[in-house]
Amino acid sequence: MKLVQYLYGxxxxxxxxxxxxxxxxxxxxxxETDIAMTNISLxxxxxxxxxxxxxxxxxxxxxxxxxxxxxxxxxxYKNVLLVEQPNTDFAYSIGRQFLFDVYHLLLLQELQLSxxxxxxxxAKKCIKEVQYHTRFSxxxxxxxxxxxxxxxxxMQNAINDLWTFTDELFHQxxxxxxxxxxxxxxxxxxxxxxxxxxxxxxxxxxxxxIPEMKYFQKGGKHGIHTEHMGYxxxxxxYMQRTFPNMTW
Amino acid sequence: xxxxxxxxVFVRSKNGLEHRHCGSLHASDATMAxxxxxxVYTRRMEGVSIWVVPSSAITASNxxxxxxxxxxxxxxxxxxxxxxxxxxxxxxx
Amino acid sequence: MEANIAELEAEFERxxxxxxxxxxxxxxxxxxxxxxxxxxxxxxxxxxxxMLPEGNxxxxxxxxxxxxxxxxxxxxxxxxxxxxxxxxxxxxISREELYDQLHSGEAKYxxxxxxxxxxxxxxxxxxxxxxxxxxxxxxxxxxxxxxPYARAMVRVCKEESFHQRQGFExxxxxxxxxxxQKAMAQDxxxxxxxxxxxxxxxTDAESVHTEQSMxxxxxxxxxxxxxxxxxxxxVPQADLLGLTIPDPDLKWNEDRKSYDYGDMDWxxxxxxxxxxxxxxxxxMDARRNAWDKGKWVRDAAMAYAEKQDKLETx
Numbered sequence: 001m002k003l004v005q006y007l008y009g010x011x012x013x014x015x016x017x018x019x020x021x022x023x024x025x026x027x028x029x030x031x032e033t034d035i036a037m038t039n040i041s042l043x044x045x046x047x048x049x050x051x052x053x054x055x056x057x058x059x060x061x062x063x064x065x066x067x068x069x070x071x072x073x074x075x076x077y078k079n080v081l082l083v084e085q086p087n088t089d090f091a092y093s094i095g096r097q098f099l100f101d102v103y104h105l106l107l108l109q110e111l112q113l114s115x116x117x118x119x120x121x122x123a124k125k126c127i128k129e130v131q132y133h134t135r136f137s138x139x140x141x142x143x144x145x146x147x148x149x150x151x152x153x154x155m156q157n158a159i160n161d162l163w164t165f166t167d168e169l170f171h172q173x174x175x176x177x178x179x180x181x182x183x184x185x186x187x188x189x190x191x192x193x194x195x196x197x198x199x200x201x202x203x204x205x206x207x208x209x210i211p212e213m214k215y216f217q218k219g220g221k222h223g224i225h226t227e228h229m230g231y232x233x234x235x236x237x238y239m240q241r242t243f244p245n246m247t248w
Numbered sequence: 249x250x251x252x253x254x255x256x257v258f259v260r261s262k263n264g265l266e267h268r269h270c271g272s273l274h275a276s277d278a279t280m281a282x283x284x285x286x287x288v289y290t291r292r293m294e295g296v297s298i299w300v301v302p303s304s305a306i307t308a309s310n311x312x313x314x315x316x317x318x319x320x321x322x323x324x325x326x327x328x329x330x331x332x333x334x335x336x337x338x339x340x341x
Numbered sequence: 342m343e344a345n346i347a348e349l350e351a352e353f354e355r356x357x358x359x360x361x362x363x364x365x366x367x368x369x370x371x372x373x374x375x376x377x378x379x380x381x382x383x384x385x386x387x388x389x390x391x392m393l394p395e396g397n398x399x400x401x402x403x404x405x406x407x408x409x410x411x412x413x414x415x416x417x418x419x420x421x422x423x424x425x426x427x428x429x430x431x432x433x434i435s436r437e438e439l440y441d442q443l444h445s446g447e448a449k450y451x452x453x454x455x456x457x458x459x460x461x462x463x464x465x466x467x468x469x470x471x472x473x474x475x476x477x478x479x480x481x482x483x484x485x486x487x488x489p490y491a492r493a494m495v496r497v498c499k500e501e502s503f504h505q506r507q508g509f510e511x512x513x514x515x516x517x518x519x520x521x522q523k524a525m526a527q528d529x530x531x532x533x534x535x536x537x538x539x540x541x542x543x544t545d546a547e548s549v550h551t552e553q554s555m556x557x558x559x560x561x562x563x564x565x566x567x568x569x570x571x572x573x574x575x576v577p578q579a580d581l582l583g584l585t586i587p588d589p590d591l592k593w594n595e596d597r598k599s600y601d602y603g604d605m606d607w608x609x610x611x612x613x614x615x616x617x618x619x620x621x622x623x624x625m626d627a628r629r630n631a632w633d634k635g636k637w638v639r640d641a642a643m644a645y646a647e648k649q650d651k652l653e654t655x
Contacts, residue, residue, distance in 0.1 A: 019400060022399045022400055022408070022412055023399070023400055025392070025396050025399055025412060025415050025416065025419075026389075026392035026393055026396035026415060026419070026627070026631070027396075027627065027630075027631040028631065028635065029631070029632075029634070029635025029636075029638035029639055030252070030274065030635055030639060031274075031389070031419050031420075031422055031423045031426070032273055032274060032275065032280075032284040032287070032288060032423065033284075033635075033638070034416075034419050035284075035287050035288050035416055035419050035420060035423070036283065036284060036287040038412060038413075038415075038416040038419070039287050039291070039416070041412060042409055042412055042413060042416070045405060045408060045409050045412070046409065048405065049405050049406075049409075052405070065405050066403075066404045066405060069404075069405050070403075070404075089634070090634075090635070090638045132286075135283070136283060139279060139280065139283070142645065143276070143280075143641055143642045143645040143646075144638070144641050144642075144645075146645055146648065147640070147641025147642060147643075147644045147645045148249075148637065148640050148641045148644045150637050150640075150641070151637055151638070151640070151641030151644075154637065235400045235401055236400060236401065238401045239401055239402070239403035239461055240403060243403075243519075243521065243522070246403075246518055246519055246521075246522060247514060247517075247518055248403035248404045248407055248461070248511075248514060248515075248518075249639070249640040249643050249644065250643055251435065251436075251437050251639070251643075252639060252642065252643060254427075254430065270496075271424055271427055271493075271496070272427045272430070273423060273427065274436065276639075276642035276643045276645065276646040277642070277645070277646035277649060280642065280646075288420055288423060291416075291420070292500070308366060310366065311364070311366050311367050311368070312368075
């Protein structure tokens with residue numbers, strides 16, 4: 001069951017971020033950007049399904065991708081706090097995406113070497129999508145960072161506010177440790193230096209300041225979320241909770 | 249501030265085929281035009297290669313000149329194989 | 342000069358009569374251009390306003406499979422809007438000008454999107470009925486006289502084909518589900534039936550544009566013919582679902598080999614067209630809001646591009 005917890009740790013990030021991006025569909029700054037962001041959402045939800053289907057197979061019984069996605073309590077979701085942050089404005093959505101994408105790509109590069117064949121295969125498929133996400137969000141960070149004075153200010157604010165959630169990406173849970181020792185999981189602590197180096201490169205190129213911060217927020221990996229999460233779940237789980245045990 | 253300019257998108261659907269015009273879109277720069285083209289015009293595996301060209305960079309012939317441009321080719325039947333009369337048995341030359 | 346215009350007009354009429362396409366740089370009567378800008382932009386606006394009622398359920402879709410299908414469908418509508426705006430731009434008007442017309446209320450869009458989506462079954466009903474009616478309207482447009490519009494419609498129709506199936510599958514699942522689910526499906530049909538019927542336009546007697554539109558192949562059949570086609574195609578589908586179409590006058594007419602149907606509440610139709618539908622205001626607010634809030638983003642991208650250009654030429 002440690003493997004299932006490990007899968008949640010990866011897949012819940014994709015689900016919650018996919019859900020957040022789904023909120024934006026139809027409300028983008030223009031049609032082209034709207035379509036692009038929706039593509040990222042669709043990629044992430046597709047990835048979620050691959051992981052959950054695998055988890056459901058391990059869990060057996062009545063478990064399906066949907067019971068996992070929709071019928072857990074808030075404390076059982078293991079996504080990092082970063083991905084549940086709201087779409088305050090386009091700068092936040094892009095900042096959140098960028099800060100996650102760079103981590104996501106580093107994670108998948110290692111995960112494709114997993115001893116677990118299924119997990120390795122999923123990672124290999126996802127990595128191409130995430131390479132594109134990273135390209136997309138990095139390009140936008142540069143446009144907003146080095147665009148107009150207003151966009152620079154908004155982008156800097158978003159990065160400053162979201163920075164506090166970055167350290168958690170590199171925390172190891174018990175499930176992580178167990179999976180790392182079995183050669184299945186990725187040791188995320190080892191990704192940290194590379195992560196900040198890549199992030200900083202792009203921020204500098206974008207003429208943005210790298211935030212200096214000593215204290216970071218954490219908890220998502222242990223199911224202790226920010227207050228935003230409850231509303232996100234209330235929305236996402238509405239149908240399953242209101243009409244239990246039905247096929248849709 | 250100016251609006252995002254218009255770009256023409258050409259997609260090669262598979263190797264061996266030419267790039268074909270498939271539509272247009274708006275983007276602020278060439279990088280974005282390429283990314284937008286990928287997101288807008290190749291969502292259903294329509295392509296293996298994309299070109300984007302600023303619409304303003306295209307010089308088009310004027311339909312008013314169609315007479316002088318295209319009519320003169322009409323009576324040059326000798327450019328086509330059917331112009332030449334060959335015996336039946338050589339039909340497939 | 343007079344003679345010249347007459348000649349151009351004759352040549353234009355000849356092309357139309359011969360089923361030849363008109364392309365952007367070809368000479369065209371001003372009325373043709375204006376009518377096409379109006380119709381194509383109205384069509385484009387309908388696509389992007391149409392994203393909103395369905396977008397309303399993306400975050401609440403009841404399964405991951407439904408969520409990705411709905412998201413992909415709403416995204417397609419953005420794509421269709423984009424193709425159509427592009428086609429319209431070839432007539433010498435910018436997308437921003439077209440948006441201004443939409444946001445100011447000057448331009449119209451399909452009234453059906455001014456109804457609220459109140460249950461999940463509405464996603465099924467919209468796909469089944471609204472897309473069903475839209476396809477009937479759209480397929481003939483793939484052969485319309487204006488080249489860029491016809492080409493955009495070929496692409497739209499190709500992509501559209503999964504939309505109606507997506508909706509019907511939702512309905513079918515509901516109808517094969519619990520009594521509560523089936524009731525939800527019936528309720529959605531009750532609410533969406535008449536607005537879908539009215540989507541095919543005013544009756545022929547009331548329709549002002551039909552004759553001209555027929556000539557330019559913006560239309561191949563009259564509104565009432567299209568409506569009949571919609572009814573005849575939809576009734577057997579409702580039977581298959583085990584749902585009842587909310588029209589007491591609906592019955593098979595053996596002589597016409599078609600269904601007779603009841604009168605529509607045209608007063609409601611015109612009220613919604615005039616802006617008094619349940620969601621006219623929220624739809625427009627959402628569109629304006631997205632555009633206004635996106636301004637700093639669009640400006641930033643343009644400013645960045647100009648800086649990069651300067652760096653390259655320096």
